[in-house]
Amino acid sequence: xxxxAADLGPGAVEFLAQRHLxxxxxxxADGTPHAVAVGFTWDGEHGVARVITxxxxxxVRNVERGGYASVTNVDGPRWVTLExxxxxxxxxxxxxxxxxxxxxRYREPxxxxxxxVIEISVSRVMGSATLLG
Numbered sequence: 001x002x003x004x005a006a007d008l009g010p011g012a013v014e015f016l017a018q019r020h021l022x023x024x025x026x027x028x029a030d031g032t033p034h035a036v037a038v039g040f041t042w043d044g045e046h047g048v049a050r051v052i053t054x055x056x057x058x059x060v061r062n063v064e065r066g067g068y069a070s071v072t073n074v075d076g077p078r079w080v081t082l083e084x085x086x087x088x089x090x091x092x093x094x095x096x097x098x099x100x101x102x103x104x105r106y107r108e109p110x111x112x113x114x115x116x117v118i119e120i121s122v123s124r125v126m127g128s129a130t131l132l133g
Contacts (some may be wrong), residue, residue, distance in 0.1 A: 013025035
């Protein structure tokens with residue numbers, strides 16, 4: 001059974017708003033996983049997870065080539081993975097929206113003229129039983 005964002009219970013939504021780091025996983029050109037620690041935000045209204053980063057880095061290259069990514073939020077036995085098709089946006093309004101959401105969850109990001117946003121349109125959700133509805 002594939003679970004979607006609609007299966008996130010209230011506890012999961014709250015968990016995704018708390019200040020936790022996550023792991024972003026993309027695929028390298030050779031098909032091996034590239035997993036890095038990131039901050040991300042969850043937009044439940046639009047079903048999008050966002051990661052701000054610098055243009056040209058490995059995760060950006062991987063997303064632009066492979067078009068798929070996942071983020072996993074972990075805190076002890078509680079965890080949620082959000083995965084789906086991913087794109088890199090350089091649109092200033094979309095980057096600013098991602099920065100605003102990041103500031104609300106973590107802290108104001110440092111200025112970065114090379115900033116882009118990875119947007120994951122979440123199509124599959126996995127997680128600990130206590131967080132999924």
